[in-house]
Amino acid sequence: MFPFVTTILRALRRGPATRRYPYEVRPPMAGSRGHLVNEPDTCIYCGLCVRRCPAGALAVTREPKSWTLDPYRCILCAYCVEVCPKKCLRMEPSHVRAAS
Amino acid sequence: MTTAATTTRRTLIPFGPQHPVLPEPLHLRLVLEDEIVVNALPAVGYIHRGIEKLAELKDFQQNVFLLERICGICSFIHSLAYCQGIEELMQLDVPPRAKYLRVVWSELNRLHSHLLWLGLLADSFGFESLFMQVWKTREKVLDLEEATAGARIMLSTCAIGGVRRDLSDEQIAQVLHGLDAIERDFESFIPAVITDTTVKHRLVGVGVITQQQAHELGAVGPVARASGIARDLRVTGYAAYGELGLNPVIETDGDCYARTLVRVRELHQSLLLIRKALKRLPATPIAVPVKGNPIGEVVSRVEQPRGEVLYYLKANGTKTLERVRVRTPTFANIPALLAMLPGNELADVPVITLAIDPCVSCTER
Amino acid sequence: MLHNVTDVTVATLLDAVAARFPQGYRLITLTCVDCVDNLEVLYHFYRNYELSHLRLCVAKGTVVPSISGIYSCAVIVENELKDLFGLTFDGLVLDYEGRFMLAADAPVAPMLRTAPAQAAARNGELKMEP
Numbered sequence: 019m020f021p022f023v024t025t026i027l028r029a030l031r032r033g034p035a036t037r038r039y040p041y042e043v044r045p046p047m048a049g050s051r052g053h054l055v056n057e058p059d060t061c062i063y064c065g066l067c068v069r070r071c072p073a074g075a076l077a078v079t080r081e082p083k084s085w086t087l088d089p090y091r092c093i094l095c096a097y098c099v100e101v102c103p104k105k106c107l108r109m110e111p112s113h114v115r116a117a118s
Numbered sequence: 119m120t121t122a123a124t125t126t127r128r129t130l131i132p133f134g135p136q137h138p139v140l141p142e143p144l145h146l147r148l149v150l151e152d153e154i155v156v157n158a159l160p161a162v163g164y165i166h167r168g169i170e171k172l173a174e175l176k177d178f179q180q181n182v183f184l185l186e187r188i189c190g191i192c193s194f195i196h197s198l199a200y201c202q203g204i205e206e207l208m209q210l211d212v213p214p215r216a217k218y219l220r221v222v223w224s225e226l227n228r229l230h231s232h233l234l235w236l237g238l239l240a241d242s243f244g245f246e247s248l249f250m251q252v253w254k255t256r257e258k259v260l261d262l263e264e265a266t267a268g269a270r271i272m273l274s275t276c277a278i279g280g281v282r283r284d285l286s287d288e289q290i291a292q293v294l295h296g297l298d299a300i301e302r303d304f305e306s307f308i309p310a311v312i313t314d315t316t317v318k319h320r321l322v323g324v325g326v327i328t329q330q331q332a333h334e335l336g337a338v339g340p341v342a343r344a345s346g347i348a349r350d351l352r353v354t355g356y357a358a359y360g361e362l363g364l365n366p367v368i369e370t371d372g373d374c375y376a377r378t379l380v381r382v383r384e385l386h387q388s389l390l391l392i393r394k395a396l397k398r399l400p401a402t403p404i405a406v407p408v409k410g411n412p413i414g415e416v417v418s419r420v421e422q423p424r425g426e427v428l429y430y431l432k433a434n435g436t437k438t439l440e441r442v443r444v445r446t447p448t449f450a451n452i453p454a455l456l457a458m459l460p461g462n463e464l465a466d467v468p469v470i471t472l473a474i475d476p477c478v479s480c481t482e483r
Numbered sequence: 484m485l486h487n488v489t490d491v492t493v494a495t496l497l498d499a500v501a502a503r504f505p506q507g508y509r510l511i512t513l514t515c516v517d518c519v520d521n522l523e524v525l526y527h528f529y530r531n532y533e534l535s536h537l538r539l540c541v542a543k544g545t546v547v548p549s550i551s552g553i554y555s556c557a558v559i560v561e562n563e564l565k566d567l568f569g570l571t572f573d574g575l576v577l578d579y580e581g582r583f584m585l586a587a588d589a590p591v592a593p594m595l596r597t598a599p600a601q602a603a604a605r606n607g608e609l610k611m612e613p
């Protein structure tokens with residue numbers, strides 16, 4: 019009986035173990051693979067990222083210059099970031115919601 | 119007293135594919151005599167994704183990410199098995215630091231997999247608060263994975279020729295600190311798992327298979343080790359396990375309780391291995407460059423939380439592989455599961471099924 | 484590289500497998516490889532961490548004897564190969580009749596290699612919109 023009283027008191031002191039999620043969001047961890055962004059100024063539209071992407075999420079055309087990402091296909095592996103010769107791709111730590 | 123008791127009726131009960139205790143769809147056709155199972159037949163195929171076929175279409179570098187996604191729990195270990203196979207074909211010498219980091223991530227995977235399983239087992243016999251406590255601790259392991267690899271589950275850190283990410287000194291300190299917190303949590307709930315009378319009542323003597331059966335049916339991992347077979351592929355010393363040293367955890371009773379004890383003791387073993395690996399982390403590069411394409415056939419095996427996984431790879435010197443074959447541990451444990459069920463009560467079927475730690479997505483690929 | 488591979492034929496397979504059982508070999512799994520003209524079935528065994536394999540090369544459409552009478556755990560993998568490669572096994576202890584992994588409306592023997600053009604078409608299909 020008595021150990022349980024201590025457990026209750028401890029639980030009351032500590033409060034809930036969970037976060038009140040939509041109102042309280044944990045900041046993303048540094049280095050987390052949240053979403054992919056490209057710096058259009060540095061990109062040379064070589065298409066290397068397209069050829070390497072395992073999910074077929076990218077499309078690049080030289081004329082007109084365009085680089086598009088299909089966020090629904092991207093599996094956030096960061097392989098494109100690794101192979102890009104201009105290092106213009108990067109992974110941002112914050113996650114984006116599927117429908118935004 | 120020669121009444122109706124002498125006539126037994128056979129009932130056929132479909133268990134799954136949707137069942138409250140099953141995280142994934144597995145179907146068992148149970149033949150019951152009164153409340154006792156006399157026969158069980160499995161049916162799978164609800165989540166077959168054709169990954170082996172897709173792996174023949176992607177190039178061998180992209181496959182690292184594809185094959186990692188076979189399993190949502192031991193993802194890193196899948197990519198490790200594949201990378202080790204390709205490295206053997208291409209005769210790449212992985213730098214020591216990468217090998218140690220591979221151990222760290224493999225063991226983090228094992229930690230959270232065993233915790234996930236312990237929570238699900240608690241849930242299967244209705245111990246909800248234990249389930250919550252265990253998963254609370256599992257969350258800490260996932261946080262460590264995100265802090266070190268950049269993702270909670272799909273670590274994507276294993277690469278052919280090494281690893282993709284290095285750990286800084288702060289990250290190492292963070293992991294060691296996190297492990298201490300996790301170990302403190304273990305002290306709070308593990309005694310409840312292994313000494314509680316009601317837990318024991320549900321696990322001891324349930325779903326027994328003997329060592330002989332486990333061997334002949336080809337059981338792997340904790341299922342085999344709980345029946346007294348000292349078989350753990352980490353002993354073969356892949357990655358840095360050879361230098362870190364370990365003895366397989368074994369129990370001899372072969373029941374659900376023995377399987378629980380094996381996994382609980384492996385939790386502590388994993389903590390120890392991660393600490394040792396981080397202390398001895400050599401200062402070398404983390405990857406070697408990969409040139410050319412693989413050629414030849416290879417079999418690569420590593421120990422996953424659920425047991426041995428086998429990768430058979432056949433390469434023909436082009437970018438794409440000719441065949442990628444994956445035999446996952448749950449596939450090997452299904453015959454053992456079918457041998458465990460007869461003789462047990464229907465109410466114990468969920469517990470026995472979960473005690474082999476089924477991973478159905480892996481099984482079907 | 485693959486070491487310890489013994490070639491067997493349909494006639495010698497069962498004897499080779501039956502010889503392994505009492506020696507304490509454990510069956511890991513079967514692998515089927517489509518070599519375009521024929522099918523190759525590999526039987527992976529191991530004892531004390533040592534691997535050993537049997538390689539059976541058969542023309543497509545050959546009936547392969549089932550080893551499930553010797554290693555009962557082979558029955559599920561043989562059923563899988565039957566579904567995915569259209570292999571026919573003789574003497575399966577338990578036969579799902581091609582419905583182990585695949586549903587009635589699934590493609591037949593989907594793991595078989597198709598002609599390159601078809602493979603490309605299929606590759607294109609995979610790239611379609613989700």
Ligand code: SF4
Pocket residue numbers: 056060061062063064065066067068078085101102103104105106107
């Ligand atoms: S690889 Fe880099 S530079 Fe080339 S197209 Fe992609 S983002 Fe642009």
Ligand code: SF4
Pocket residue numbers: 054070071072073074075076087091092093094095096097098099
């Ligand atoms: S992160 Fe991976 S999946 Fe996403 S676009 Fe880059 S390579 Fe493709």
